[in-house]
Amino acid sequence: MATYVNMxxxxxxxxxxxxxxxIIYIDEEIVQILNTEHExxxxxxxxxxxxxxxxxxxxxxxxxxxxxxxxxxx
Numbered sequence: 001m002a003t004y005v006n007m008x009x010x011x012x013x014x015x016x017x018x019x020x021x022x023i024i025y026i027d028e029e030i031v032q033i034l035n036t037e038h039e040x041x042x043x044x045x046x047x048x049x050x051x052x053x054x055x056x057x058x059x060x061x062x063x064x065x066x067x068x069x070x071x072x073x074x
Contacts, residue, residue, distance in 0.1 A: 006022075022034065
């Protein structure tokens with residue numbers, strides 16, 4: 001069963017365009033990002049999203065280890 005979710009605010013790089021809240025379409029196979037007119041912006045499979053989340057977790061862990069090393073240095 002598909003779900004639509006309104007997510008945070010997106011501000012385009014050009015000042016002429018207004019800020020809007022993208023719509024996220026979620027079903028059992030994909031996640032799509034749509035603009036307010038339901039025009040396609042991006043699509044991810046769950047495998048791609050898992051990869052993105054793994055990279056984000058690794059970056060957070062790297063930052064945590066960096067902070068811990070700085071504390072030990074002081």
